[in-house]
Amino acid sequence: MEEQDKILHEVTSQEYKYGFTTDLEMDTIPKGLNEDVIRMISAKKEEPEFMLQFRLDAYRKWLKMPMPEWAYLKIPPIDFQDIIYYAAPKKKAEYESLDEVDPELLETFNKLGIPLEEQKVLAGVAVDAVIDSVSVKTTFKETLAEKGIIFCSFSEAVQEHPDLVKKYIGMAVPVADNFFAALNSAVFSDGSFCFIPKGVKCPMELSTYFRINAAGTGQFERTLIIAEDESYVSYLEGCTAPMRDENQLHAAVVEIIALDRAEVKYSTVQNWYPGDKQGKGGVYNFVTKRGICRGESSKISWTQVETGSAITWKYPSCILMGDNSVGEFNSVAVTNNFQQADTGTKMIHIGKNTKSTIISKGISAGKSDNSYRGLVKVLPGAVNSRNFSQCDSLLLGSTCGAHTFPYVEVGNKSSIVEHEATTSKIGEDQIFYCNQRGISTEDAIGMIVNGYAKEVLNKLPMEFAVEAQKLLQISLEGSVG
Amino acid sequence: MLTIKNLKASVEDKEILRGLNLDVKAGEVHAIMGPNGSGKSTLGNVLSGKEGYDDLDGEVEFLGEDLFELAAEDRAKKGLFLGFQYPVEIPGVPMVNFLKASVNEHRKFKGLEPLSASEFLKLMREKKEMLHLDSQLTNRSVNEGFSGGEKKKNEIFQMAMLEPKLAILDETDSGLDIDALKIVADGVNALKNPERSTIVITHYQRLLEYIVPDFVHVLYQGQIVKSGGKELALELEEKGYDWIKKETV
Numbered sequence: 001m002e003e004q005d006k007i008l009h010e011v012t013s014q015e016y017k018y019g020f021t022t023d024l025e026m027d028t029i030p031k032g033l034n035e036d037v038i039r040m041i042s043a044k045k046e047e048p049e050f051m052l053q054f055r056l057d058a059y060r061k062w063l064k065m066p067m068p069e070w071a072y073l074k075i076p077p078i079d080f081q082d083i084i085y086y087a088a089p090k091k092k093a094e095y096e097s098l099d100e101v102d103p104e105l106l107e108t109f110n111k112l113g114i115p116l117e118e119q120k121v122l123a124g125v126a127v128d129a130v131i132d133s134v135s136v137k138t139t140f141k142e143t144l145a146e147k148g149i150i151f152c153s154f155s156e157a158v159q160e161h162p163d164l165v166k167k168y169i170g171m172a173v174p175v176a177d178n179f180f181a182a183l184n185s186a187v188f189s190d191g192s193f194c195f196i197p198k199g200v201k202c203p204m205e206l207s208t209y210f211r212i213n214a215a216g217t218g219q220f221e222r223t224l225i226i227a228e229d230e231s232y233v234s235y236l237e238g239c240t241a242p243m244r245d246e247n248q249l250h251a252a253v254v255e256i257i258a259l260d261r262a263e264v265k266y267s268t269v270q271n272w273y274p275g276d277k278q279g280k281g282g283v284y285n286f287v288t289k290r291g292i293c294r295g296e297s298s299k300i301s302w303t304q305v306e307t308g309s310a311i312t313w314k315y316p317s318c319i320l321m322g323d324n325s326v327g328e329f330n331s332v333a334v335t336n337n338f339q340q341a342d343t344g345t346k347m348i349h350i351g352k353n354t355k356s357t358i359i360s361k362g363i364s365a366g367k368s369d370n371s372y373r374g375l376v377k378v379l380p381g382a383v384n385s386r387n388f389s390q391c392d393s394l395l396l397g398s399t400c401g402a403h404t405f406p407y408v409e410v411g412n413k414s415s416i417v418e419h420e421a422t423t424s425k426i427g428e429d430q431i432f433y434c435n436q437r438g439i440s441t442e443d444a445i446g447m448i449v450n451g452y453a454k455e456v457l458n459k460l461p462m463e464f465a466v467e468a469q470k471l472l473q474i475s476l477e478g479s480v481g
Numbered sequence: 482m483l484t485i486k487n488l489k490a491s492v493e494d495k496e497i498l499r500g501l502n503l504d505v506k507a508g509e510v511h512a513i514m515g516p517n518g519s520g521k522s523t524l525g526n527v528l529s530g531k532e533g534y535d536d537l538d539g540e541v542e543f544l545g546e547d548l549f550e551l552a553a554e555d556r557a558k559k560g561l562f563l564g565f566q567y568p569v570e571i572p573g574v575p576m577v578n579f580l581k582a583s584v585n586e587h588r589k590f591k592g593l594e595p596l597s598a599s600e601f602l603k604l605m606r607e608k609k610e611m612l613h614l615d616s617q618l619t620n621r622s623v624n625e626g627f628s629g630g631e632k633k634k635n636e637i638f639q640m641a642m643l644e645p646k647l648a649i650l651d652e653t654d655s656g657l658d659i660d661a662l663k664i665v666a667d668g669v670n671a672l673k674n675p676e677r678s679t680i681v682i683t684h685y686q687r688l689l690e691y692i693v694p695d696f697v698h699v700l701y702q703g704q705i706v707k708s709g710g711k712e713l714a715l716e717l718e719e720k721g722y723d724w725i726k727k728e729t730v
Contacts, residue, residue: 429569432531435553436563437639438586451573
């Protein structure tokens with residue numbers, strides 16, 4: 001077993017190291033979106049008929065939907081006909097060597113402790129060989145297969161496990177749930193699929209780095225996680241390195257289904273390119289993440305550390321259907337410079353004795369705007385339900401904004417909903433205090449911010465937490481003083 | 482140790498320090514007294530590198546170096562310690578982590594290896610015993626929810642951990658009851674040695690009954706207007722600051 005752990009460890013670091021492949025032979029279809037394009041996408045992926053119908057249904061509904069405008073965000077107009085919707089090949093390497101890359105970016109890589117080879121890939125420098133150890137991967141896959149766990153790309157799942165996909169896709173996020181989810185449902189390129197059978201506790205953290213046969217992160221990703229009765233899985237998405245991506249618009253969908261007494265932990269570190277210090281460029285991240293606790297006493301927890309993207313629109317939510325089911329949302333969202341984030345959660349209590357906890361820690365710096373938006377809805381039948389929400393905002397400097405939009409609807413008298421909110425500011429006094437004890441301003445900010453976000457960081461798997469701590473510090477560099 | 486020549490500083494066009502001179506040699510204890518608004522805290526802040534002061538002028542030499550050339554954290558690592566009048570709270574950061582980072586920064590500066598967790602805890606235990614502190618403070622977040630007395634004791638504890646060359650204690654006695662005052666004073670006295678100097682900034686003579694100064698200076702309107710031995714403190718206590726004010730006019 002130890003040997004196996006070692007191999008697994010190696011493959012994780014390697015997969016991470018060379019995670020971005022460049023396939024220049026990939027074919028493309030013209031820009032724009034219509035039914036023919038969707039048929040073409042489905043045909044190229046050799047999908048069964050139900051997938052095509054799913055996509056077309058979504059597309060037809062999407063056509064009638066307006067772009068949502070309720071968020072506290074300034075979203076520049078997006079031309080949806082100016083996007084290539086099928087597997088646009090990644091651009092050729094932009095640089096010949098690291099010397100040509102923005103030194104500031106390299107500095108960040110060094111601070112995160114990213115190895116040189118990986119820096120090249122992330123920065124878009126030509127890399128000669130992509131090391132890909134098939135045998136080690138197989139070992140990993142075998143370990144999971146022994147337990148009956150399926151972990152593969154979404155495309156593969158559509159081919160290999162169409163019944164599971166058909167049964168569960170759209171269960172947590174219906175095709176017409178919202179504008180971006182509908183768009184994703186129509187055109188999604190690929191993503192991850194994860195199935196944990198009854199009674200199985202997944203022995204390792206499943207990370208997208210492990211994902212087999214899936215290259216990079218798509219513009220329209222789709223993830224489906226199914227946890228059968230009494231199963232458990234911890235799933236990690238993302239990476240702490242700043243990701244260069246030529247796609248400006250990202251609209252992902254993540255669905256989680258937890259059956260009786262199943263537990264799913266979903267952790268994200270999102271660090272897409274946030275744009276430059278003047279607010280130019282950067283990724284627009286419009287994500288729909290939702291889990292259904294379908295079974296009794298099931299549990300879904302979302303933990304997210306959001307530091308990237310120019311615009312973040314994201315509300316990982318839980319529908320607590322089963323009696324005694326539990327939902328959790330733990331979030332740290334950082335905005336700096338001209339970033340905008342409108343993020344939060346929805347907790348929908350349907351079953352009896354359902355519980356939810358929301359801990360949101362917003363950190364704003366520069367000229368950014370950071371909003372928490374949350375809905376706690378307790379239906380009449382959800383008797384004896386409980387929610388506790390804590391929404392804190394930390395401001396660095398005086399040119400940024402923090403906003404809180406809590407919505408609470410309670411439909412019965414036996415449930416209790418609590419909401420606490422605070423706003424505080426990192427003081428120059430705190431930083432000076434640290435300086436006077438020999439701690440540099442940079443380290444001081446890191447320490448103060450991590451102290452503030454500790455409750456959430458503690459929920460992350462250990463290794464992820466350490467990286468996330470560094471990331472918080474780096475994201476806020478130069479924002480005080 | 483420390484030589485200050487003609488030190489000036491203002492805040493928003495208001496001159497606070499107006500040509501202050503002071504010479505502190507190794508092993509000496511200096512008390513700086515003065516009425517409110519005379520510039521006592523500004524002196525501590527300017528020496529330790531707090532920003533927000535304008536028109537800094539004059540010369541300050543600390544251990545042979547121009548103090549103004551050093552960033553605040555480097556002054557600290559060279560051995561300048563400020564015991565804050567109002568120690569700030571840093572929620573969520575355990576005191577023990579904060580101190581460990583601090584101690585190890587100091588060690589790194591001296592070219593020493595960082596202390597291991599167990600070495601660090603041992604050092605902490607020793608210093609706590611020396612100062613007769615209860616062990617609860619270090620488990621809590623930095624100064625968070627500490628009483629006034631606990632905050633001041635915590636300052637002295639940090640001083641003991643960092644073993645500075647020059648400690649500037651800014652009104653460390655304010656808001657302390659007599660027992661806390663004794664603990665603080667005992668701490669300062671226990672750390673006294675021929676290599677180490679202390680500047681005690683205080684409004685009242687009370688603390689000086691426990692920390693006996695070699696020199697007492699009276700700061701008034703941004704200048705040291707009178708210096709003497711410990712008996713000057715008693716005279717001030719008796720006559721009040723009005724006496725100095727009149728003399729200065």
